[in-house]
Amino acid sequence: MRHSRAAARRLTLHPRRMLAVGAVLVLVAGPVALAPEPTPGAAAPAASAPSSNPADRGTELYLQQCASCHGEQGRGTQRGPSLIGVGPASVDFQVSTGRMPLSREEQQARRAEPVFSADDIGALVGHVGSFGGGGPQIPRVAPGNLASGQEIFAANCAPCHGATGAGTALTDGWTAPPLYDATATQVAEAVRVGPGLMPVFPSQVLDDQQVNDLTAYVQRLRGERLDRGGNPLGRLGPLAEGLVAWVAVLGLLVAAARWLGRRAGE
Amino acid sequence: MITGRLAQALDDRLRLSPITRRALVKVFPDHWSFMLGEIALYSFIALILTGVYLTFFFDASSADRVYRGAYAPLDGATTSAAYASTVRLSWDVRAGLLIRQTHHWAALVFVAAIVLHLARVFFTGAFRKPRELNWLIGVTMLTLALANGFTGYSLPDDLLSGLGLRIITSVVESIPLVGAWLVSLALGGEFPSDEMIPRIFVAHVLLVPAVLVALVSLHMGILVRQKHSQFPGPGRTEHNVVGSRLWPSYTLRTLALFAWVLAVLFALGGLIQINPVWLYGPFEPAQSTAPAQPDWYVAWGDGALRLFPPLEFRVAGHLVPAPFFPGVVLGGLTFLVLYAWPFVERLRTGDRRQHHLLDRPRDHPVRMGIGVAALTFYAVLTVAAGDDIIARLLRVPIYDLLSVFQVLVLVLPILAGALAFLTARALHRGGAAGVGELTRADLRRAAHRSPHPPEGEGEPETPALDRPGERIELWPEGDLWRWRYRDEARHLVIGGNRALRSEEEAISASRLAYPRVDRVVVPGPPPAPPPGPIRAALRRWGRAAAVGSLLLAALVEKRRDRRERERVDGPTPPEPAEEAPTGDGRT
Numbered sequence: 001m002r003h004s005r006a007a008a009r010r011l012t013l014h015p016r017r018m019l020a021v022g023a024v025l026v027l028v029a030g031p032v033a034l035a036p037e038p039t040p041g042a043a044a045p046a047a048s049a050p051s052s053n054p055a056d057r058g059t060e061l062y063l064q065q066c067a068s069c070h071g072e073q074g075r076g077t078q079r080g081p082s083l084i085g086v087g088p089a090s091v092d093f094q095v096s097t098g099r100m101p102l103s104r105e106e107q108q109a110r111r112a113e114p115v116f117s118a119d120d121i122g123a124l125v126g127h128v129g130s131f132g133g134g135g136p137q138i139p140r141v142a143p144g145n146l147a148s149g150q151e152i153f154a155a156n157c158a159p160c161h162g163a164t165g166a167g168t169a170l171t172d173g174w175t176a177p178p179l180y181d182a183t184a185t186q187v188a189e190a191v192r193v194g195p196g197l198m199p200v201f202p203s204q205v206l207d208d209q210q211v212n213d214l215t216a217y218v219q220r221l222r223g224e225r226l227d228r229g230g231n232p233l234g235r236l237g238p239l240a241e242g243l244v245a246w247v248a249v250l251g252l253l254v255a256a257a258r259w260l261g262r263r264a265g266e
Numbered sequence: 267m268i269t270g271r272l273a274q275a276l277d278d279r280l281r282l283s284p285i286t287r288r289a290l291v292k293v294f295p296d297h298w299s300f301m302l303g304e305i306a307l308y309s310f311i312a313l314i315l316t317g318v319y320l321t322f323f324f325d326a327s328s329a330d331r332v333y334r335g336a337y338a339p340l341d342g343a344t345t346s347a348a349y350a351s352t353v354r355l356s357w358d359v360r361a362g363l364l365i366r367q368t369h370h371w372a373a374l375v376f377v378a379a380i381v382l383h384l385a386r387v388f389f390t391g392a393f394r395k396p397r398e399l400n401w402l403i404g405v406t407m408l409t410l411a412l413a414n415g416f417t418g419y420s421l422p423d424d425l426l427s428g429l430g431l432r433i434i435t436s437v438v439e440s441i442p443l444v445g446a447w448l449v450s451l452a453l454g455g456e457f458p459s460d461e462m463i464p465r466i467f468v469a470h471v472l473l474v475p476a477v478l479v480a481l482v483s484l485h486m487g488i489l490v491r492q493k494h495s496q497f498p499g500p501g502r503t504e505h506n507v508v509g510s511r512l513w514p515s516y517t518l519r520t521l522a523l524f525a526w527v528l529a530v531l532f533a534l535g536g537l538i539q540i541n542p543v544w545l546y547g548p549f550e551p552a553q554s555t556a557p558a559q560p561d562w563y564v565a566w567g568d569g570a571l572r573l574f575p576p577l578e579f580r581v582a583g584h585l586v587p588a589p590f591f592p593g594v595v596l597g598g599l600t601f602l603v604l605y606a607w608p609f610v611e612r613l614r615t616g617d618r619r620q621h622h623l624l625d626r627p628r629d630h631p632v633r634m635g636i637g638v639a640a641l642t643f644y645a646v647l648t649v650a651a652g653d654d655i656i657a658r659l660l661r662v663p664i665y666d667l668l669s670v671f672q673v674l675v676l677v678l679p680i681l682a683g684a685l686a687f688l689t690a691r692a693l694h695r696g697g698a699a700g701v702g703e704l705t706r707a708d709l710r711r712a713a714h715r716s717p718h719p720p721e722g723e724g725e726p727e728t729p730a731l732d733r734p735g736e737r738i739e740l741w742p743e744g745d746l747w748r749w750r751y752r753d754e755a756r757h758l759v760i761g762g763n764r765a766l767r768s769e770e771e772a773i774s775a776s777r778l779a780y781p782r783v784d785r786v787v788v789p790g791p792p793p794a795p796p797p798g799p800i801r802a803a804l805r806r807w808g809r810a811a812a813v814g815s816l817l818l819a820a821l822v823e824k825r826r827d828r829r830e831r832e833r834v835d836g837p838t839p840p841e842p843a844e845e846a847p848t849g850d851g852r853t
Contacts, residue, residue, distance in 0.1 A: 146339040154425065154547045154555075163425050163555035164545045169657035169664045176556075217339060221545070228357065229367050229539030237426065238419075239652040241540045242562025245374035248530055253305045253375070254382065256526045260519045261298025 054119070058127030061120055065101045066128075074131040079105075086193075087135020088125045093189035095121050097182070108174055108196055111181055136202075139188035142212045149217025152210055156201070157218075164235035165221045170197055180222050184215040290513040295496045299386045301523055306379035307482065308527040309372045316369040317471065323359050325351035326421070326467030328460045337544050345423075345548035348463045352422040353544050368535030373415050375531060377563040380408050388607070388637050391625035392495050395618065398608040400488050405604045407481050410474050412563055417470040419541070419561050423463055426541075428549025430560045432457060433571070437593030442584045458551060497624050504622045557654040569647035570596050573672050600644075631690035639683025646675045688712045716757075738776040738783050740769065747772040751780050 063072065069080030076082030083091070094100040098112030116124065125138070154163060160176035162168050167178040174197050179187065188211050194200035206214070220226070233240040277283050294300065325331070327347040333340050335358040345353075355362040384404065387393055393401035416434070420427045435457045439445040454461035494507050502508045510516045534540075546555060560568055570592035578588050603610075611633070612618065627634055649656075650671040657664040688709070689701060696708030736753040746765040749772045752758070762779070766772040776783075 147341065147343050150339040150343070150547060154550065154553050158425070158547070158553060158555045160556060162557060163547050164542070166557075167658060168556040169654045171664065173661070173663035173666075175658050175661070220339060226545060227539050227542070228544075229363055229542060230537045232539045232542070235542070235545065236655055237557055237559055238541070238561045239559045239565060239648075239655060241370075241538075242374060242565065242648075244534070244538060245371060245562065246378055248371075248534055249305070249375055249378040249382070252530045253379070253527060254302065256523060257301035257305065258298040260523055261301055262296040263298065 054123040054126060055130075057120065058123035058125075058130075061116065061124050062127045065115075066124075069102075074128060083128050084131045085133025085135050086128070087133075087137065088129055089136040089138050089189040090193040090195070091125045091128045092121060092138050093186055093193055093195060095124060097186055099195075111177060136189075136192040139185065139192055139208070139211060141184040141188050141215050144209065144212035144214070144216035146213070146217055146220055148210070149213035149215070149220075152206065152214045153217050153221075156206075157214070160198075162235070164237075165218065166235040166237075179218050182218065182222075184219055187215045187218045188212075289490075290511070292490060292512045293494070293507045293509045294512065294516045295494050295507060295509040297497055299390075300494070301520070302379060302383040302386050304520060304523055305527055306376055306383055308524045309376040309379060309531065310478070310482065311524075312372040312528055312531050313369060313376060314475065316365045316372065317475075319365045320355065320362075320369060321471055323351060323355045323362060324348070324421070324467075326464050328423070328458075328463045340544065340547075343548075346463065348421060348423040349543070349548040352424070356542075356544060364532070364535050366535075367538075367540050368531050370418075370540045371534040371538075372531045373418060374540075374561060374563070375527075375534075377408075377411050377415055380404075380411055381563075384408065385637070385641070389625075389627040389634065390495075390497075391621065391630065391633070393608045394621040395608075395612070396492055396620055397488075397495070400485055400492075401608050402605060403481050403485050403488070405601065407478060407485070408604075409601055410478050410481070414470055414474040414478070415561055416564055417466045417474070420466055421463065421470060422541075422543045423549050424541075424543035424546040425549050425553055425555050426543075426546045426558055428458070428551075429554060429558050431462075432551075433560075433568070437567075437571070437589045440587040440589040441594055442581065442586050442590070458549070493622070495622050495624050497626070502623065504620070557652070557658070559651050559655075562648060565651035566644045566647040567593060567597060569650035569653075569671075569675075572653060572668065573647070573650050573675055628690040628693040631687045631694060634690040635683040635687030638686035639679040642682040643675065643679040646671065646678055650675065736780075736783055738780060740772050740776070742769075749773075749776045751776070751783070 066083075069077055070083050071077050071080075074083035094109070095116060096114050096118075098114045099109035101115060102109055114121070160168060160170060161179055162176075165179040167176050169175050176198070182190070190198060191201045191206065191211055191214065192203075201211075227235075233244060273282075325347040329347050330344050331347040331350040332342060332344050333350040333353055335341065335354050337353055337357045340350075340353055352366075355366055357363070387401065387404070416430070420431045435449050435453070438449050438452075441448065449457065452465070453459040454465065494509070496502055496507055496509070499508070510519070547553075559565055571589055574588065574592035576588045577591065579586055650668075653664060653667050653671060656662075657667050660667075689704070689712075692698070692704055692708040692712035693701070695711050696704065698704050698708055736751070738749055739752055740747060740749045742748075743765065746767065747769055748762060748765050750759055750761040752760075762772075762775060764775070766775060
């Protein structure tokens with residue numbers, strides 16, 4: 001099935017056509033499209049026969065999916081940043097959350113279904129690691145303390161991701177995404193890597209135990225059991241609740257009054 | 267049997283039957299819009315009932331307390347007693363969360379119902395004499411409802427409401443000279459003070475509700491004393507009320523509404539989560555959360571703070587900070603205008619009569635336009651308070667969105683107000699039953715300044731001699747004669763729809779239609795309608811410009827004449843160009 005979908009995508013997203021689309025986008029969107037750190041798309045994801053050797057597989061996938069923007073040696077091109085020294089955590093985060101490879105040029109990659117399997121992601125991580133430069137390793141997440149995690153979250157994460165984890169808008173069209181889809185490892189990776197506008201929290205700021213506590217709390221925050229009061233309305237806060245209140249007032253209470261009372265003509 | 271005896275015993279001692287008899291036959295109008303205030307009343311009752319339950323478990327104190335309970339992420343955490351008890355109320359007290367949520371929903375519904383009731387009273391002119399007093403009481407109750415809503419929202423001492431409290435103290439602090447003093451007077455020190463929560467609690471559960479209960483009683487006492495207003499209709503006059511008696515029909519109806527309000531509020535409280543303070547976490551001055559808004563009824567203030575440009579200046583050495591205008595001035599102005607409206611309108615219209623019959627909203631297009639413009643203004647401000655949510659959901663840059671809102675908040679009210687004004691005038695002049703029945707002719711008529719019925723659409727009119735100022739006007743139009751009927755006193759002009767061949771024929775036709783009316787011959791077609799101020803000004807300027815240009819042309823002509831005459835007659839002065847050496851001819 002993936003094969004046919006990939007083939008279809010290849011048809012619609014031919015590189016030349018994509019360039020044309022990109023040019024149009026640049027013209028239309030103007031400076032927004034020229035914002036710093038453009039991470040434009042790779043060619044279509046193709047699934048060829050998996051090779052047995054992970055290193056070969058990684059090279060193959062990298063050349064197919066990533067090299068068109070990041071360069072064959074990962075030094076970056078005009079369309080994508082250098083990957084030297086980003087570290088395994090960054091590669092794993094971007095690819096396992098489906099943000100990379102990009103299917104079209106955009107300022108901030110969105111979370112999506114990952115394109116690669118776990119093995120392929122591992123192979124890619126290995127290949128990008130071969131460019132050198134070090135960078136943060138993929139964190140190993142262990143169970144943590146919820147109460148400490150709540151405090152760390154409120155102090156460091158809530159200003160952008162919201163105390164409920166629902167996310168919010170940042171400046172210049174960037175957003176801090178909701179945290180409800182992120183796995184524990186992905187949360188820890190984001191903490192260590194700082195993708196997009198997110199600041200980096202190295203181990204001097206948050207040690208491994210604190211990151212464990214934090215991921216434990218974020219995993220807990222995902223749970224629907226915390227929405228004890230009923231429908232959470234997307235945990236968007238008082239204005240969403242106000243909207244519901246108005247709908248209830250107009251749709252249920254005023255309608256009831258109208259039903260109980262009479263109209264002008266009666 | 268027992269009830270009968272009890273009633274008898276009470277009546278013997280207190281002589282209740284005359285009062286009761288009069289109360290039970292009090293007539294309530296049947297129109298549904300009179301029940302909007304009742305929705306507010308019943309949500310207020312729900313607020314009191316649920317609020318009493320909450321006070322049993324809420325601990326209004328800023329003192330440290332260790333939470334121990336079912337909510338694991340906070341188990342063992344040290345927070346303020348107010349926050350800890352609210353989390354306990356939500357997770358560990360039986361029915362605590364249901365009652366807490368119902369209380370909060372009831373507050374939202376309470377203010378919404380008040381706003382609807384206010385809009386009904388405003389658009390129907392129910393605030394006119396003799397009901398100005400009740401209008402003032404109503405507006406006071408609205409301010410108290412907002413105040414109590416905000417204090418209730420702040421009581422749990424969670425992160426979100428703490429941010430709101432921080433913002434509102436900053437707004438108060440922005441008042442020049444007295445702001446900082448007011449804040450420290452109210453909070454007993456710097457924000458966040460230890461006395462903040464207890465003081466807010468006393469205001470929330472004692473002071474404001476007590477005043478509200480007193481005002482509600484006064485509001486309804488005045489209503490009973492003055493009798494209900496009603497919409498005009500057959501059999502309805504300024505001196506009666508047509509509707510249902512309190513007992514039995516209206517009692518049943520209003521109790522049904524009461525039950526329904528309670529049902530809706532508890533359904534909301536049980537099914538839809540509101541203000542999950544355990545997720546927000548306790549308030550710490552150094553922390554923040556986003557997206558952050560207050561409850562909807564104060565969100566317009568938040569929206570104004572977001573949209574207003576950061577203007578700061580000094581007056582006599584005192585800084586006037588940016589939140590002063592959108593926070594203090596806009597809020598103060600809003601309620602000032604609300605309080606003053608009945609008196610402003612009376613001053614403007616000069617109408618000092620008593621009114622027990624209501625206006626239909628269309629009867630006062632200006633009031634309609636102003637009201638709709640104001641509602642639109644506050645609605646845009648309220649939506650603008652959610653700019654961060656909208657930016658995230660629509661994936662647009664937040665500052666672009668802010669700029670859009672800054673334009674919308676100025677443009678949309680004017681557009682909406684003008685549209686409402688024109689619609690009301692079209693309905694009023696055209697007599698269409700509803701907006702759906704408006705015709706293009708109605709709209710065209712509404713666009714004109716003065717109401718004049720279209721020519722040739724004369725309704726059958728039998729003028730009487732005792733009406734002064736009516737006459738028949740005749741005038742020739744080429745070979746033909748036309749006539750029209752004019753009633754000066756009623757600003758009525760009805761044209762004869764046929765042109766006639768001679769003056770005699772026109773006279774006889776007009777006599778047939780309007781017997782015994784004096785006739786006056788007007789030489790010429792009917793005068794054009796009086797030009798509007800802009801057109802008049804344009805015409806005046808045009809005339810001035812024409813005169814000016816003619817004068818200028820005459821002057822120029824004259825000067826040219828004189829010059830020519832000088833050249834022909836007088837000795838021509840030697841021209842300097844001829845004296846100068848001409849050079850070698852190169853150009």
